Amino acid sequence: MQKDKAIKIISDALRQEQETLSEYEAKQVLAAYDIPVTREILIRDKNHLEKAIRKIGYPLVMKGCSSRIVHKTEKGLIHVDIRTVQEAKKAFNEILAGLKGFDGGILVQEMIKGRRELVMGMTRDAQFGPCVMFGLGGIFTEILKDISFRRAPLKKRDALDMMREIRGHKILDAVRGMAAADKKLLTEMLMNIGRLSADIPEVSEIDLNPVIICGSKPVVVDALVVLKNA
Amino acid sequence: MSGKIKKNCSRGRTNDPQTDYERIFHPRRLAIIGVSAEESGTGFGTGMFKAITAMGFEGEILPVNPKGGTIAGLNIFKSVEEIPGEIDFAIIAVAARHVPDTLEACRNKGAAGAEILSSGFSELGTAEGEELERRIKDIASTGIRVVGPNCFGIYCPASGLTLLPGPDLSRRSGPVAFLAQSGGMSIDFAHAGKWMGIRFSKVVSFGNGADLRESDLLRHLKDDPETKVISMYIEGIQNGETFFQEIKAAAGKKPVIVYKGGLSRAGARAVASHTASMGGSGIIWKSILKQVNAIQVNDTQELAQASLAFATLPPKTFKGISIIGGGGAIGVTACDTAETYGIEIPPLSADLQTRIYDYLPKPGSSAINPVDVANPFVAPQVLKEVMLAAAEDKRIDLQIIVSLLFHYKMLALMFNKPVVEVTPYKELAQAVSDVVDQTGKPVIAVLPNARKGVDNLDIIEMIAMTRQEYIDHGIPVFDELHDAIRAIAHVNTYYGGRKNAKR
Numbered sequence: 072m073q074k075d076k077a078i079k080i081i082s083d084a085l086r087q088e089q090e091t092l093s094e095y096e097a098k099q100v101l102a103a104y105d106i107p108v109t110r111e112i113l114i115r116d117k118n119h120l121e122k123a124i125r126k127i128g129y130p131l132v133m134k135g136c137s138s139r140i141v142h143k144t145e146k147g148l149i150h151v152d153i154r155t156v157q158e159a160k161k162a163f164n165e166i167l168a169g170l171k172g173f174d175g176g177i178l179v180q181e182m183i184k185g186r187r188e189l190v191m192g193m194t195r196d197a198q199f200g201p202c203v204m205f206g207l208g209g210i211f212t213e214i215l216k217d218i219s220f221r222r223a224p225l226k227k228r229d230a231l232d233m234m235r236e237i238r239g240h241k242i243l244d245a246v247r248g249m250a251a252a253d254k255k256l257l258t259e260m261l262m263n264i265g266r267l268s269a270d271i272p273e274v275s276e277i278d279l280n281p282v283i284i285c286g287s288k289p290v291v292v293d294a295l296v297v298l299k300n301a
Numbered sequence: 302m303s304g305k306i307k308k309n310c311s312r313g314r315t316n317d318p319q320t321d322y323e324r325i326f327h328p329r330r331l332a333i334i335g336v337s338a339e340e341s342g343t344g345f346g347t348g349m350f351k352a353i354t355a356m357g358f359e360g361e362i363l364p365v366n367p368k369g370g371t372i373a374g375l376n377i378f379k380s381v382e383e384i385p386g387e388i389d390f391a392i393i394a395v396a397a398r399h400v401p402d403t404l405e406a407c408r409n410k411g412a413a414g415a416e417i418l419s420s421g422f423s424e425l426g427t428a429e430g431e432e433l434e435r436r437i438k439d440i441a442s443t444g445i446r447v448v449g450p451n452c453f454g455i456y457c458p459a460s461g462l463t464l465l466p467g468p469d470l471s472r473r474s475g476p477v478a479f480l481a482q483s484g485g486m487s488i489d490f491a492h493a494g495k496w497m498g499i500r501f502s503k504v505v506s507f508g509n510g511a512d513l514r515e516s517d518l519l520r521h522l523k524d525d526p527e528t529k530v531i532s533m534y535i536e537g538i539q540n541g542e543t544f545f546q547e548i549k550a551a552a553g554k555k556p557v558i559v560y561k562g563g564l565s566r567a568g569a570r571a572v573a574s575h576t577a578s579m580g581g582s583g584i585i586w587k588s589i590l591k592q593v594n595a596i597q598v599n600d601t602q603e604l605a606q607a608s609l610a611f612a613t614l615p616p617k618t619f620k621g622i623s624i625i626g627g628g629g630a631i632g633v634t635a636c637d638t639a640e641t642y643g644i645e646i647p648p649l650s651a652d653l654q655t656r657i658y659d660y661l662p663k664p665g666s667s668a669i670n671p672v673d674v675a676n677p678f679v680a681p682q683v684l685k686e687v688m689l690a691a692a693e694d695k696r697i698d699l700q701i702i703v704s705l706l707f708h709y710k711m712l713a714l715m716f717n718k719p720v721v722e723v724t725p726y727k728e729l730a731q732a733v734s735d736v737v738d739q740t741g742k743p744v745i746a747v748l749p750n751a752r753k754g755v756d757n758l759d760i761i762e763m764i765a766m767t768r769q770e771y772i773d774h775g776i777p778v779f780d781e782l783h784d785a786i787r788a789i790a791h792v793n794t795y796y797g798g799r800k801n802a803k804r
Contacts, residue, residue: 199585212575216579222545222588276576295574
């Protein structure tokens with residue numbers, strides 16, 4: 072746990088009057104709390120693209136990354152399953168155009184393969200303070216609203232209960248040839264979201280969606296961290 | 302902002318042992334301030350005086366009114382100061398502007414607490430109302446605990462304290478405590494409890510909750526030996542953190558049942574993330590209550606039914622149940638309902654089925670489980686044998702007997718006798734009670750009534766008498782099978798959750 076590192080990232084963002092962290096910053100904060108995130112490199116210069124590709128490896132995902140842009144999919148700022156330098160360069164140009172002068176960079180990210188998508192998050196309830204969320208992720212989050220909450224700090228049992236509580240809890244089992252999800256790791260992730268929220272009141276909301284189960288290991292693929300507007 | 306927090310902290314009372322709840326709930330010397338000497342007096346103070354007298358309050362009542370006079374042969378003191386000696390508790394029903402001074406006078410008389418029935422405080426939303434309530438808080442913080450203002454007060458069957466319009470509540474104590482801000486909800490719950498067979502340790506309506514509120518009362522009731530079950534209706538709470546800790550501690554020791562009113566959808570909130578937009582008060586409350594292993598219900602009826610189940614059933618889970626009844630497609634509907642709530646109705650073992658089938662009228666009966674006794678006139682003695690046999694099956698943890706007694710109206714008409722005379726309800730209650738004694742497995746009685754019109758008031762009366770007979774034998778009664786099964790499921794959730802927590 073590197074609380075200080077997380078606090079520094081957030082203080083810097085607040086100084087820049089950011090309302091949210093960029094995806095890159097958010098993932099660094101999460102990683103500081105031992106929450107597994109995608110391997111990724113943020114570049115601004117096209118000349119750094121090939122080096123980044125060599126480090127991350129194909130297939131990869133490229134995303135526009137700016138704290139000023141929240142909904143990337145709708146703005147054409149996400150390119151997935153990139154397998155050649157040509158595709159990567161094309162994606163770089165298109166994303167750069169899409170950023171339209173927003174302050175930001177381009178994220179070169181490993182592509183996580185897995186058919187199961189979860190959501191984790193945190194909201195601050197007016198009465199009860201930070202509450203951690205767990206549920207079905209991806210496009211199903213809003214359609215099915217199959218979610219559960221627990222107030223932070225979470226005990227191990229709370230995390231296990233929230234996973235058991237959703238209707239679709241069997242998605243975590245070994246189903247259709249897929250390995251059972253690593254519940255121990257999921258438990259730690261939920262507890263660490265709780266710790267992060269308790270430690271840093273400046274974080275007002277968190278959305279980790281999707282969290283993809285890759286083999287048996289959950290990985291945070293996209294992250295939104297909303298900061299408290301002073 | 303910082304000033305607000307500071308204010309909260311200064312009021313936060315941690316040294317709870319100072320509060321003398323014994324003198325609050327069981328006062329020996331009780332002042333009622335705002336009692337009118339006039340025979341026709343209809344004020345809250347006079348109403349409360351009459352109600353408490355009717356309840357047979359055993360302590361000393363000390364009525365107060367500046368005009369003096371007498372009421373029911375008692376001298377009315379002109380002021381609190383005039384009362385000789387100490388008082389334990391005060392009921393204050395004077396105009397709002399006089400409340401702070403009256404409360405101060407009660408404190409000076411050594412009262413451990415006071416309930417303030419008067420309204421005209423923060424609920425008005427006026428600066429004057431807020432100021433008066435702030436003064437009440439200030440006085441309360443100096444050593445007198447306050448229930449209210451704008452409430453119906455405390456009902457404690459053991460002492461005879463009663464809610465405002467409650468001269469005829471039961472004096473029999475029991476295991477259930479009920480808490481609500483709403484006075485109307487409290488009195489209705491107390492009345493419902495009386496006919497349903499829920500006995501109370503104490504009921505507190507705390508109105509605006511200027512001082513004693515949900516968290517303080519939970520902390521007290523958690524350790525209150527008179528209270529085994531805590532039921533509450535919550536509109537709002539004052540401090541989420543404190544409430545969470547107190548309800549968690551209380552639910553760790555005894556069942557806490559919560560009906561949370563005013564749950565809104567989140568849609569209107571201005572938030573940026575999906576998590577926050579989905580985390581409306583409804584789902585957060587649901588989650589919080591699960592997290593502390595409190596039981597959430599969705600209306601007052603369910604609250605009362607769950608309270609009854611927790612108060613009357615042994616503290617354990619009931620996985621398998623048997624259902625004995627006659628007619629009305631009972632088999633299918635019972636199985637549907639049980640499955641919904643995760644309760645099993647296992648087929649009885651073959652030898653028990655054979656034995657039970659021998660007792661039953663034929664054709665049309667079934668001994669599998671649910672046991673369909675085919676007609677509503679099967680004698681209580683036969684039902685007893687059936688239930689004794691069914692209880693022998695190890696998978697049966699609890700039995701439900703469904704009696705369609707309204708059908709006895711047919712016999713009443715046939716023999717030209719009152720329905721209450723042709724219905725063997727006393728024998729039925731006795732038989733069921735014997736079954737419980739002999740098997741050690743609880744039985745719940747269900748008394749549906751399909752005939753509730755003005756032409757069937759005799760049936761309503763007969764069923765009410767049957768219910769009372771059961772209650773006198775300590776058997777819980779529900780109107781509908783669904784209500785009973787849902788209540789059992791709440792008991793299962795609580796004791797199952799507790800077992801889970803210990804692991």
